[in-house]
Amino acid sequence: MNTYSYPTQTPCETEWSSKSLTELVAYLNQHYRRPQQQRLESIRSLLGREASFEDDGRRADYERLANSFERLRGTLDEHAWLEDEVLCPAVARVEYSIGAADPRAREALCMLVTTVADEHRLIRTRIAELECVLASVTRCALSQEEALLVADLEMLELLLSEEMELEDRCLWPRALTLLQPGP
Numbered sequence: 001m002n003t004y005s006y007p008t009q010t011p012c013e014t015e016w017s018s019k020s021l022t023e024l025v026a027y028l029n030q031h032y033r034r035p036q037q038q039r040l041e042s043i044r045s046l047l048g049r050e051a052s053f054e055d056d057g058r059r060a061d062y063e064r065l066a067n068s069f070e071r072l073r074g075t076l077d078e079h080a081w082l083e084d085e086v087l088c089p090a091v092a093r094v095e096y097s098i099g100a101a102d103p104r105a106r107e108a109l110c111m112l113v114t115t116v117a118d119e120h121r122l123i124r125t126r127i128a129e130l131e132c133v134l135a136s137v138t139r140c141a142l143s144q145e146e147a148l149l150v151a152d153l154e155m156l157e158l159l160l161s162e163e164m165e166l167e168d169r170c171l172w173p174r175a176l177t178l179l180q181p182g183p
Contacts, residue, residue, distance in 0.1 A: 004110040004176050007117050012170035021095050021178065024171055025088045032163035033080075039156040040076070043069060046149045061137045068133045069153070072126040076160075079119045087112060091175045106179045113172050113179070120164045127157050 016024055047066045090109050130153065138150060 002107065002110075004114055004180060006114065006168070006173040006176050008168050008173050010169050012174065016166070016170040017174070021171065021174055022092045024166075024174075025092070028163060028166065028171070032159050032166075033084075036076075036156060036159050036163070039152050039159065040073060043149065043152050043156065044073070046145065046152070049145075058140065061133070064133045065130075065137055068126075068130045072123070072130055075119075075123055075126050079116075079123060082112065082116070082119070087116070087175070091178065094178055103181070106181075110176055110179050113176050116172050117168070120168060123160060123164065127160060130157065 019027075047069060087109070094106070094109075134150060134153060137146070142150065
């Protein structure tokens with residue numbers, strides 16, 4: 001089996017390294033993924049409403065915002081499938097010794113875990129794109145509804161960033177250690 005490593009610069013805090021990966025995933029779900037889903041639904045609802053615009057520039061900003069959000073959402077949907085449907089359940093099975101004993105299956109899981117770092121980079125790129133569009137939208141006075149939309153988008157960005165940082169420091173490096181055979 002090849003040796004895999006996750007590209008992380010910051011070590012995992014003792015608070016998280018002392019907990020099981022299953023506990024960490026449960027924390028991520030409760031504190032990040034569920035609130036993100038609520039924000040995503042709220043934002044999509046706000047962006048889906050018909051809005052009247054005083055000028056074409058404002059309409060163009062709004063359309064760029066909606067397009068940028070949908071690109072982020074699509075990237076998140078694909079990423080969530082990988083983590084929620086494939087990796088987290090597989091890691092839990094290995095952690096409790098009820099699955100993936102086959103070295104080839106473990107290697108395949110290791111390869112998938114290493115792709116998470118690339119997906120996180122893509123999500124960060126999508127967030128940066130959204131921030132650029134938000135900067136142009138917020139240069140003008142905002143209605144109350146627009147201000148709520150901007151606040152939801154900013155909170156979504158914060159939740160995503162914090163979740164990815166915790167995963168990059170603690171979840172995926174430890175998952176790779178668990179999946180690979182000892183020395």
